[in-house]
Amino acid sequence: MVAEQIVARGVKDxxxxxxxxxxxxxxxxxxxxxxxxxxxxxxxIGDDQTISQPYIVALMTEASxxxxxxxxxxxxxxSGYQSAVLDEIAGTVFTMEIMPTVAERARSSLDAYVAxxxxxxxxxxxxxxxxxxxxxxxxxxVTADEVLPLDLLLFxxxxxxxSLRLRNRIVWHFEHGLHCSRRFSGRHEVILWFTKGDAYxxxxxxxxxxxxxxxxxxxxxxxIGEYTGNPAGKNPGDVWIFPNVKxxxxxxxxxxxxxxxxxxxxxxxxxxxxxxxxxxxxxxxGTTAVAAALHGRRAAGAEVVADYxxxxxxxxxxxxxxxxxxxxxxxxxxxxxxxxxxxxxxxVPVPRRSRRRRPQxxxxxxxxxxxxxxxPAD
Numbered sequence: 051m052v053a054e055q056i057v058a059r060g061v062k063d064x065x066x067x068x069x070x071x072x073x074x075x076x077x078x079x080x081x082x083x084x085x086x087x088x089x090x091x092x093x094x095i096g097d098d099q100t101i102s103q104p105y106i107v108a109l110m111t112e113a114s115x116x117x118x119x120x121x122x123x124x125x126x127x128x129s130g131y132q133s134a135v136l137d138e139i140a141g142t143v144f145t146m147e148i149m150p151t152v153a154e155r156a157r158s159s160l161d162a163y164v165a166x167x168x169x170x171x172x173x174x175x176x177x178x179x180x181x182x183x184x185x186x187x188x189x190x191x192v193t194a195d196e197v198l199p200l201d202l203l204l205f206x207x208x209x210x211x212x213s214l215r216l217r218n219r220i221v222w223h224f225e226h227g228l229h230c231s232r233r234f235s236g237r238h239e240v241i242l243w244f245t246k247g248d249a250y251x252x253x254x255x256x257x258x259x260x261x262x263x264x265x266x267x268x269x270x271x272x273x274i275g276e277y278t279g280n281p282a283g284k285n286p287g288d289v290w291i292f293p294n295v296k297x298x299x300x301x302x303x304x305x306x307x308x309x310x311x312x313x314x315x316x317x318x319x320x321x322x323x324x325x326x327x328x329x330x331x332x333x334x335x336g337t338t339a340v341a342a343a344l345h346g347r348r349a350a351g352a353e354v355v356a357d358y359x360x361x362x363x364x365x366x367x368x369x370x371x372x373x374x375x376x377x378x379x380x381x382x383x384x385x386x387x388x389x390x391x392x393x394x395x396x397x398v399p400v401p402r403r404s405r406r407r408r409p410q411x412x413x414x415x416x417x418x419x420x421x422x423x424x425x426p427a428d
Contacts, residue, residue, distance in 0.1 A: 336362025
């Protein structure tokens with residue numbers, strides 16, 4: 051569909067093409083029309099409404115000029131297909147539908163999401179060895195009416211597997227993202243860490259962080275006068291603060307929802323040993339496999355978007371060769387110099403000066419090179 055109907059007509063944006071490959075159109079048409087879901091034409095969805103022709107969806111998405119992370123308002127949800135394509139690229143999509151029956155059908159796609167996640171979670175649980183760890187990162191499902199935390203929605207799916215035990219609900223906090231006008235801006239995602247059974251591995255030493263008060267001493271008892279904190283650092287707790295992958299991040303590629311290598315590293319080093327196999331059912335541009343390669347673990351994964359897979363292969367090869375640049379796991383979050391122009395406002399506006407252009411992030415150079423290697427495959 052993508053090559054013959056969309057690329058052939060001149061749509062070139064790599065984010066749009068990746069989104070069109072990723073979203074399964076057959077899930078947004080009536081059951082009796084699923085065999086025709088990928089035809090080069092609109093299809094009826096009931097109530098005298100149609101799902102748009104794939105090319106038109108791609109053309110409109112490209113015309114919107116999305117670069118990843120934006121806030122988008124769609125008027126006229128229809129089948130929900132356009133919303134799903136936009137959601138692959140944008141940070142948040144708000145969509146409105148005036149016809150109640152059409153809106154209800156589109157809303158049911160959330161049920162389809164949960165059903166799809168349940169199938170993948172079941173397979174992950176099946177192949178997970180006793181004592182192994184299962185880590186699941188999710189955000190929020192945002193509509194014009196409410197915010198639905200997906201970890202709460204999926205917790206019951208995990209609990210249906212009696213061998214799984216929830217060890218932590220990790221909150222990953224980052225400081226940059228979209229600014230909301232009618233609610234507090236979202237600045238976190240959640241990772242659920244389960245183990246299969248109770249005999250599991252956990253070693254905090256490789257992921258300790260600096261003590262807040264390294265010079266604190268005991269003031270009474272048999273250790274009076276001695277330092278009280280572990281000299282290697284403290285347990286990082288269940289709220290982790292480090293940057294998300296935005297435009298200036300060294301790891302940034304074309305993936306709109308890429309997460310940082312250090313997020314995986316912290317779990318990997320604490321719960322696995324060298325030589326262990328790490329499996330990612332949503333490989334994306336290979337971040338999990340990159341972390342595995344950097345720390346002597348084996349990796350396997352699955353990805354349906356060919357462009358992402360080509361980028362992943364190159365990133366993994368560079369990581370294995372020691373040539374991939376990543377943000378160091380123990381680097382503190384950047385704080386601007388209080389004397390810099392970014393950290394203060396002048397009483398009198400300062401004339402704008404020409405800005406030195408930043409060099410392109412290695413991740414984007416990798417993506418450009420990988421995607422230029424050969425034409426995209428469906």
